[in-house]
Amino acid sequence: MNFKHKYLFLLPGLLVLLAILIFPIGFTVRLSLSSWDSFYPALDFIGIENYVRLFTDDARFWEAFGRLSLLSVTTVFLQYVIGFGLALIVWKEIAFQRFFRVLFLIPMMTTPVIMTVIWRTFFHESLGPVNDILSHFNLAPLWLSSETLSKFTVMIVEVWQWTPFMFLLLLAGLLSLPKEPFLAASIDGAGPIRTFVYVTFPLMAPISIGAIIIRLIEASKIMDTVYVLTSGGPGTATETSSFYIFIKGLREFQFGYSAALSLTYLIIMIISFTIIAKILVKLMVRGN
Amino acid sequence: MRVLYTSLKYLAVVLWSTFVIAPFLWAVSTSFKDFQSVTNGATYIPWVDFEPNLEGWRALWKSPAQGGVDIVEPFFNSVFVTASGSLISIVLGTLAAYALSRFTFKAGFIRNGDITFFFISQRIMPPVVLAIPFFIMLGKFSLLDTLAGLIIVYIVLLMPIAVWIMVDFFNKVPVEIDETALIDGCNPLQAFYKVVLPNSIPGIIVAGMFCMIFGWTDFFFSFILTFTEVQLLPVAIVALNSSITPWWSLSAAALVSVAPLVLVAFIVERYLSKGNLSGALK
């Protein structure tokens, strides 16, 4: 179909989005070429100096980036495994099926920052229930103030918050699968494990790839949880890219430099997601 | 073998359920505590471990001057911003998704897929990247610290979600239905609202729920772009997370702010079980 009316449908949304975005994006590009900060708040032109600094003299940015990769890949992997497991369980007949489906969805409906505030009290090192229980075993882990453990705490909260989203996408996918392949598998006498390996998993591959990519994109923006739970600490132990850009831009007011960080980060992200998507497709669709 | 499999299955479900519920139970318990029962170490069961009181819940209705937390106004601000942002995003996003699903667009090297990608790719952008330029832009138009300014930002946040879900949805509605409407005398606009729209309600509801979830749970933009005049719920609650935290009112406030969307979980599940979600989510 091809009618002039098509523009009436597309343009309102497209123009509104463009109108809102065109200034911020253009301005960020311009800002990244200036030295705007709180001491000298003006849009001067310093060429690619910010970018030179970023690539030669800012280990903290790259460390934050490495940490972000570790955090997001690990949590999304855990979310995928757990989410898929839970989806498989409540896909089939189980007692209180609907109750569990609702329950497993609930965390994603809650506001991450607000739940993180609760988690902070939960993991409180002297007043929280976790250490209260562990104290019976004479343990008192420093959930929030140990360099290694604080990363782990962030992961727990992320897994709690976002496994439901993975669960939702995968369960919706499972429910949309055709019945015939499963019938064929059961006629061939395949057990649950063989059915999963040869039927369910390959059929779910496209949905899995989509769900993992979506979650990776969302996970790469992780910021709220870190801000409330540890404020990037202790030291820089839980500092992620977004949080580092936030500190440079909105805590130290180095607007120019943070714009350069933002753009570099965005470009790295777009490239990584393209590569990750290709790798995932290779890995998961290889069988068919 | 079968018994082992079944018991492992139930064990997994029970363990995960405990993990899911734990922070809520803790928050419910904490919301009935007072200074004494919080600072003496972790306590759990009211009347047994501590003497419950309603201080935390009462604080929700008091103004900050009286030592309350006043989340009533932030609550309605959040409702208003989320609802308006979602509504605008759904309307514009549904129209755009319909265009992208049904018609062909060509402009230079740009095709439908590229336009769809442009919409959806806005989700890759971390809030912090947009926050600074938005801060300056909204400042220019005197929209900082206003509801209208937040709604504008929420459109960027939510329209990609609406487009993503609705393009998939429309791709599954046979185009012959639209064609039949055209043949029966509808122009493309009439075909859309008389025939396509009434048959797209499940997709729109799903898109609407997702917009509401991501709108309601957003923190960063309202955190950066509002100060004193306008406060949204997450910001109001996080503001309580200061040095001497009143855990009881914090917990009560958190429960109130989380409650509305828990209802959404029931609706999502209903759609899921009826098989409507699988049509709307790929």
Added chain:
Amino acid sequence: MSLIASNLSFKPGNEWHLDNVCFEMSKGQIYTILGRTLAGKTTLLKTLAGLISPDQGTLTLDDRDFGSIPVWKREVAMVYQQFINYPHLSVYENVAFPLKQRRMQSDQIKARVMKALQQVGLDGFENRKIQALSGGQQQRVALARSLVKEASVILLDEPLVNLDYKLREQLREEFRNIFSSEASKDSILIYSSTDPVEAMQLGGQILVMDEGRILQQGTSKEVYENPNCTKVAQITNDPAMNLFEGRVEAGRIILSSEIELELPQHCKRLATGSYIFGMRAAGITLNQTGFPFSVELSEISGSETFLHIRHEMIGVVGLLDSVQNFNTGEVVRVQFDTMQLYVFDQNEQLVSSPYCGLE
């Protein structure tokens, strides 16, 4: 009243969907577009409806430019092969939809909807939900919706192909009655099909289509008796007409070292040279004195048997009017009824047929 298409062409990618299509159709008649899947039938119907704008060519209806009228003002009706109705409306509302769109008065709408529902045998179903109907009933609703408009052009795109065999036969009979009734005297009916039997049963004119081109137009009798080229011969027969190459020399047809046939009367004048010969399955029968062929496959269909057989390069399908079983590889003796022989030249054009020979 007539609908004239001239030079309609549409090439969205590298393939022609419509390639210089020309025809003239007049009212009160039924036209069947016969062609294989992807021959361009649906594209042609959608072009007539206005859903596709052709790259070039014109459409006129009664000397008015039909092609420039937007689809929603064009006064056409269409039935799809998928059972397309408005799922959110009842049967009555579905059929009334095009009339309401024209802002007709409600008592008038009611009379016409009831009449249309009666025509398709759905009176009493007005308040049913579409989803509660069977496939055949859904297609009847779609047909009623296309009849109720009394459109000048009614398009039916393989409307029966998704129904089961029994229902297809039954509905085809009903369709034919409806189309020949008073109601559609003012309409041009265009019906697309892949099934030559269906095209013959519907009667009327046949337009044979392949790769976006109209290969031949004529009454079903004309097209059946004298297919103008090998493609038409294949498309208009089920199973497709057997084609095999051979030479004509000294009054005989030489197909292989072992198979030689007498030239039949209608081919007596054929010049010496290479030709493509055509014969319907029914012209190939078993005979003890015939030529040896080996069986590749035998299919039983109802009370008939289709026999796929081969002799060197010549692979043909024979039709036996009884149920017989054969083993693969078995050698059978076969006779060609040369009275039913078609002859095509090297350019695949018809040279001689049993109905129109070279005397």
